[in-house]
Amino acid sequence: QKEVEQNSGPLSVPEGAIASLNCTYSDRVSQSFFWYRQYSGKSPELIMSIYSNGDKEDGRFTAQLNKASQYVSLLIRDSQPSDSATYLCAVNGGDYKLSFGAGTTVTVRA
């Protein structure tokens, strides 16, 4: 079983819609959770971090964490063509490394 799993995608949404990305992790001691955005040919860019259960909002992005269910999600509201990218879920288990999911590719249709 992979440590971090994401819905495989690709995910295609119309402009203005909500894109919903999901991630599950296997290590119950995981402490920190991150979402990175990676444009084609570029390096990952940190867009959200979340450490405690509940929701965290930053602009059009909302991260949700449920440690009991070992689940973290990212919602992108009012999706724009510039949101088209691969989104990577990353988990830190307190051992100085990030474990990444395979990523979900999002395409926003104009």
Added chain:
Amino acid sequence: KAGVTQTPRYLIKTRGQQVTLSCSPISGHRSVSWYQQTPGQGLQFLFEYFSETQRNKGNFPGRFSGRQFSNSRSEMNVSTLELGDSALYLCASGAPGVNEQFFGPGTRLTVL
């Protein structure tokens, strides 16, 4: 603040050669991590350094090694290159006491 810098940005090597990649973290950051990204395996952790000490190492063969200098700059070395080592090598830096990691632009290594 300047971001994480990596040099060189692109490298072409042949099988059997060795390569050294360099990473300069964000000013004030003392943690440097290295990751390998390939289409098949995704992002995989190589190792992490803090204050010149390796604190964790991923499941890579001994051909992959690294080090960190007193100014927090880091290098990674791959010896006896194999075709499968072709990848994007990413360096990330983190501030003390903070779990967030910020990536550099990466070094694209092609092994022929």
